[in-house]
Amino acid sequence: MTPRPLTLITDNWYDIRDLSNLSGKIEELIRDANGPHWAVWVVSALLGAIGIVAFIGGVAIINIWIERRVVGRMQSRLGPNRLGPFGLLQPLADAIKLMQKEVLQPKAADGLVFSIAPIAFTVPGIVIMAVLPWGRNMSLARLDVGILFILAMSSLGALAVFTGGYGSNNKYALFGAMRVIAMLVTYEIPSVLALLGLVLFSGTMDLADMVLFQEKFWIPLVLVQPLPFLIYFISSSAELNRTPADLAEAESEIAGGYHVEYSGMKFGLFYAAELINAVAISAIIATVFLGGWWFYKLDELVPGWMIFIGKIYAVYFLFVWTRGTLPRFRIDQLLAFAWKWMTPMAFANIIVVAAEVLIWDETGASAGLVLPLYIAFNMLFAGVLIVAWVRFMGPRFSRFPDRLRYFDRIDVPSLPAMRAPAPAAAAPKSGSGAPARSASEGGGDLRGGRLVGGPRP
Amino acid sequence: MPHAATVMLAGATVAERIRAAVPDAVREVAPQWVVLEPSAAFEAMAAVRDDELLDGKYLVELCSVDQITRIDVVYHIASLAQNHLFELKVPADHEHPEVPSVTPLWVGATLQEREVYDLMGVRFPGHPELTRLFLWDSFPGHPLRKDFLALPGGQKAGLSQFPKQIVGETGGEFRPRRPGTGE
Amino acid sequence: MITDTGIVIAFYVIGASTVVSALMVAAVRNLIHAVLFLVITFTGVAGIYIVLSADFVAMAQVLIYAGAISVLLVFAVMLTPTGDRRNAETSFQAPALVLAGLLLAVVVFVIYDTDWRIASRGQFTTTASSLGRAFFSPYVVPFEVASVLLVAAMVGAIILTQDEDEEAGHAA
Amino acid sequence: MLPEVLLATVPLEHVLILGAILFAIGLYLALSKRNAIGVLMGIELMLNAVNVTLLAFSRYVVSPRPLDGQVFAIFVITVAAGEAAVALALAVAIYRHRETVNIDEIDVLRW
Amino acid sequence: MPIKSEPVEVNIGPQHPSTHGVFRMVAMIDGERITDVKMIVGYLHRSMEKLAEERTYTQNIPFTDRMDYLAAMTSNLGYCLSVEKLAGIDVPERAQVLRVIFAELQRIASHCMATGAFINDCGAWQTPVMYTFRDREKVLDLFEMTCGARITTNYMRIGGVAFDVPDEFLPALDMLINDDLPFRFEEYDQLLVGNEIILMRARDVGVVSPEMAINASLSGPMLRSAGIAWDLRKADPYSGYDQYTFEIPVGYNGDSYDRMVIRIEEMKQSLRIIRQAVHILPGGPHKTEVPLAIRPPAGEAYSRVESPKGEVGFYVVSDGGAAPYRWHVRAPSLINLSVLKEMTVGQTIADAIVTLGSIDINVGEVDR
Secondary structure, three states, rough: OOOOOOOOOOOOOOOOOOOHHHHHHHHHHHHHHHHHHHHHHHHHHHHHHHHHHHHHHHHHHHHHHHHHHHHHHHHHHHHHHOOOHHHOOHHHHHHHHHHHHHOOOOOOOOOHHHHHHHHHHHHHHHHHHHHOEEEEEOOOOOOHHHHHHHHHHHHHHHHHHHHHHOOOOOOOHHHHHHHHHHHHHHHHHHHHHHHHHHHHOOOOOOOHHHHHHHHHHOHHHHOOOOHHHHHHHHHHHHHHOOOOOOOOOOOOOOOHHHOOOHHHHHHHHHHHHHHHHHHHHHHHHHHHHHHOOOOOHHHHHOOOOHHHHHHHHHHHHHHHHHHHHHHOOHHHHHHHHHHHHHHHHHHHHHHHHHHHHHHHHOOOOOOOHHHHHHHHHHHHHHHHHHHHHHHHHHHOOOOOOOEEEEEEEOOOOOOOOOOOOOOOOOOOOOOOOOOOOOHHHHOOOHHHHHOOOOOOO | OOOOOOOOHHHHHHHHHHHHOOOHHHEOOOOOEEEEEOOHHHHHHHHHOOOOOOOOOEEEEEEEEEEOOOEEEEEEEEOOOOEEEEEEEEEEEEEEEEEOOOOOOOOOHHHHHHHHHHHHHEEOOOOOOOOOOOOOOOOOOOOOOOOEEEEEEHOOOOOOOOOOOOOOOOOOOOOOOOOOOOO | OOOOOOHHHHHHHHHHHHHHHHHHHOOOHHHHHHHHHHHHHHHHHHHHHHOOOOOOOHHHHHHHHHHHHOOOOOOOOHHHHHHHHOOOOOOOOOHHHHHHHHHHHHHHHHHHOOOOOOOOOOOOOOOOHHHHHHHOOOOEEEEEEEEEEEEHHHHHHHOOOOHHHHHHHHOO | OOOOOOOOOHHHHHHHHHHHHHHHHHHHHHHHHHHHHHHHHHHHHHHHHHHHHHHHHHHHHHOOOOOHHHHHHHHHHHHHHHHHHHHHHHHHHHHHHOOOOOOOOOOOOOO | OOOOOOEEEEOOOOOOOOOOOOOEEEEEEEEEEEEEEEOOOOOOOOOOOHHHHOOOOOOOHHHHHHOOOOOOOHHHHHHHHHHHHHHOOOOHHHHHHHHHHHHHHHHHHHHHHHHHHHHHOOOOOOOHHHHHHHHHHHHHHHHHHHHHOOOOOOOOEEOEOOOOOOOHHHHHHHHHHHHHHHHHHHHHHHHHHHHHHHHHHHHOOOOHHHHHHHHOOOOOHHHHHOOOOHHHHHHHOOOOOOOOOOOOOEOOOOOOOHHHHHHHHHHHHHHHHHHHHHOOOOOOOOOOOOOOOOOOOEEEEEEEEEEOOEEEEEEEOOOOOOOOEEEEEOHHHHHHHHHHHHHHHHOOOOOHHHHHHHOOOHHHHHHH
16 A cells, blocks of 8 residues: 555554554454454454444435425525424434334235335445445445446346335336336436446446546546536436436326335335435445545545545535426436437447547557546537537427517417317217216205215216 | 407497398397397307408307396307407297307307306207316206295395205206295 | 355355245246246345356346346236236146256266366456456457347347337338 | 355355256246246246356366356356347237237247 | 227326316326326306305405406406496596506416416426515515405405505515516526426427417417417507507417416516506596495496406496396406317326416316
């Protein structure tokens, strides 16, 4: 490990900048007490797991508060500020409310599947956290196939959503589940290709190595690869069911989507899972695009994992920002957007990145010369592609001039008298399609001087 | 050229245009409106709509007035191009009012005719789906009629004083009981 | 140095759970439950790959089988009539059982009969890059042929499931 | 990834037996299920069993290029994915023409 | 033989987050497409026309607030104009100008509500509604300052207006229409009119052809979006509208997007009118003395006003008594719904919700 010149606190166990020292110290203790070989593994795994679960627990609560406050501020209102200072106890109140609510299960629902769905939906979000590098050598599992592991886990989410929709035996829920699966599977392809571009450029799939790559070349990958950042951000916001793609629980259309039948803590778990997945995805973006714990030597002074959490919440703010402002896509527009724009852009991007890496390796040029050149080219390339898409492939509204016409007096064009759609001229007295509301249906009448029965079809 | 302000056409001019198209359609001409024969009402309406002078392509409004002896269905028709407005009335019998539906001529009339049927009880043969618009089907009677729930002495009934009604005896159509007339 | 009991325990636990969930796929009555148990089997098999230290293949397995093929199966079950969703057996059940048993017996005998030349291999870690290099050194041609096969499969699947009107649309 | 000397503890035979069991279950599924999708599930299971044995050999047996087993396993996975797509498309197409997906009733070759 | 998907009946409303009030739409859908739409109204029916026959002319004014409760002022104005026409009462100059000011302020408030709710139906998480309601609050504060009520204002009387404006009204109005609202409407233009997602969601959704618009007697933004330049303030100038110069925004192809942009433009035109009105506000009485139980001569009158929803008409028949013999209201929201079926059949549910939002109905007016 390279020696770090600017170390204020020497490398012993209470150096909080890198908690691996702590676990290293504990391993030493076990070896001194010559415990069994596997005990070291178990202890370090437990330490990492406890760290992650604590982070997840804290995040699930804090994010509810952050999201409601930030979206509130965007809508020029205050957001929760009644419970506790600045409304900090509001998420706690929500959690308690959800816990004491009765968990209903529809009678004909598929019990086993119905209760497994929220758990299966939460697992990917938590498991992804294990692979992320929180500090220089502080990552629970330094998998050699880190990014592939992330993709595999996030692809499990689609199935969990289906089990939720199918299990609750409700027409709307199944409707929502089918929509969401179509969307998730469609948006998996652009996100895989976008990350492939990054793997190509940094030459490794291990996330910790990627951060070291960015530290070595002293540049966050978002500058070098702007297009994959855009593609991954949009496709992950679709995968997380967040506006502008929150088709699943589009209240104005089908009410509630796949978690319409859930109540009590099961719904709470679905809600928390959404937040945890959002944090997991923003953690991935922070690691891969913004250079996780590294920030131009800042990680000497400030603990690496604090920088990392700062970056996570920077990306998370982006998600909340889009949620607060953008209206929702329609399902077919969303899928067309994925197939017609995102996937071809991702393919084009991979080709360009491959060419760049090839040039870099063949010429063996120094990074100082090559990287700025690549940054400029990639930015230009992204801009050209976007403009080209908007001009040619995007929804064409050219035939409707946007500005309105203004008249200072009435002007009605003389139009031919329109033949209304001729209903059956000699329709029988009670109208052709006599609806089911015939008088014989009975119902409200003037019994006992009280008007009985409200308006009914 | 459209008039500066909407002109209310006089009954005479409208009547003269209608007689030109459908001779025996006009029953009576008043300064502000024209009363049509119910039998020839539909042809007169069609003529009014397609006449180049009257150009009644825009049905402003359709409602009904209960004149005790008869029920008038009032049509306000306008021409947006020439910015003028005129009024036609079609009288109908008070007990079994029936006026031909104008939905084949104006689509806008569908909901308004259903409202008139619902509140006044005027039947409109030719209407695609003549059912009640606001009230539920088994609501007895049509509230806007003057004789609806009339109490002794002809004083109009407030909605809260409902006389007792024996279910089943009068079948679906609830006939308000008039004490003293025995039925 | 005593070997890693952790890994050995892991192997037997994951192996047992995989076999049990595979049996459940056959035994459970509802087809959707069968698909879900199949997904559990796939992830179990991925666990075994990790124990055999084939990380890349394990991740590929989870991504492709548990992520994509299971969704494919679920869609297929949803599209077909609900009447057929009972996980019923055909009349050929008993002979199938006997056949499978016989085959199992033969294979087990073969396993114990031949003497495998076990390589006394110590550290065996495959990195994605070494696997990638192995892919391209002798197996470049199969790699390209596999991609052609995938494209053919995709086109075939789309054409097979086209509605009449869509076909008419294209034909016109 | 995990330091392990597996040799002495989990003999190759156990892994192969696991593969064989999975293969037998897959075969039973493929042969006995009434629903076409049940049969496809059986086939997928058999392919997985083959993969397990391949990786076991690549991990244990002496060979000049030990990674070939994994390469071959990945080829099997890609082929299985393609095959699953086409097979399910077939199942849906059959359903559309014959109103059923039961193997018993689809035994007439003429459409 | 395509994959059979049996049509599903979906109830949208009456307790649906995006219908505006208790309005119920039963849609038969096949997959995503709507095959048939049936409208069920009447949940808010108070039979005002029957009640009005038992109250004096002045007692009927509060009914008009509660019909279109988002545009109370314009309904008041319509009813007072028809009674004044029937009884031949002339209205002092100051009252006429005040009536124009308050009618236009009410138009701004109603259009704010309509635009916010429409974008909310497109799926934005209540953000635009918060902004448009903030601006609407400022207008309602002015109402509260003059007539004590924010929504059911009951401000206009037969022969003029109920109260004269307090002293602090004009400076507050001046500050609102010159320093505050113009910049807000610029914000709407930048945020909403150019927004690509709204363009994609609202373009070509709920299209009405000019012939169908006239034949179905639509009015207001529905008619103007179809390309017909018809506004009662220009066609039949009432209450002194002919002295003001303003323009009517007209759309091109009658889709939901045009209607939204027209409403935003109309708000700007209303600002122009209010500025001119404040400029020429004369002194003098705010009301002619009219007996409380006025008995107009026997006869009938029909007068109409351009309300934010369309043409509100009052057909009043009097038999010389203290109460109107027949009191009929032309409700633009109800008549604008007659094309709902033609607009939504064949589209998806999401589009049907957007179309309903763009028609901007007010169930109080539909059911009366």
